[in-house]
Amino acid sequence: MFAGRVICLAYTRAAMKRLVILISGRGSNMQAIVDACARERWPARISGVIASRPGAAGLTWAEAQGIPTCALDHRAHADRAAFDAELARTIDDLGGDGQGHGPDLVVLAGFMRILGEAFVRRYDGRLMNIHPSLLPSFAGLHTHQRAIDAGCVLAGATVHLVTPELDHGPIVAQAAVPVLPGDDAASLSERVLGAEHVIYPRAVRWWVEDRLEVQGLRVLHSGGEPQWLFAPQVE
């Protein structure tokens, strides 16, 4: 007769990491993360999706998955600080544990608002972003056109932890894709996006599994999977 401890393989609710995802538009990275979380049975749940635009297409998809959603219109707020404060309240409401702790991780997935220093510091170490370039090259906007104009033959995407300096935090993972003759910003962005959908869920999973160690600007991953992806295949 089995007399040992009862081993429960299911994660308890308390052990589940609470993730809140912020979007602004179609939310394809959000979908990739939500899908991977369910498919790979991460010890995590998506506690909410918040959009910075009321009509964001990704909200409809998230609602259809039964995820609590909210839209905050930055134009309805007096200034950046007021918007950031309301955003933080909403994040902590959706992702809180009911005992005063906010979410374990806030995931920026195509969130097109610059966040102020106070907001970033509030979520220090638990704020992740994906940027569509190989940082530190091409921080900011119009990354694909700028990579083409600079004559780059490689472009890509970077998952990083967010610090107050825009697009400059510790790098968790990067993916490189070729820039092909004849590419324009749209075709390159589509190729990069395909790679984003691979590395972003992977990086969030590493964080959920406590496999990341931050040393200054370097992030070390323990677990055997590479922190880089070369995606030379062309559809």
Ligand code: GRF
């Ligand atoms: C992605 O390319 C992301 O890197 C950038 O904005 C785009 C968002 O796409 N910040 P989606 O909303 O995830 O489909």
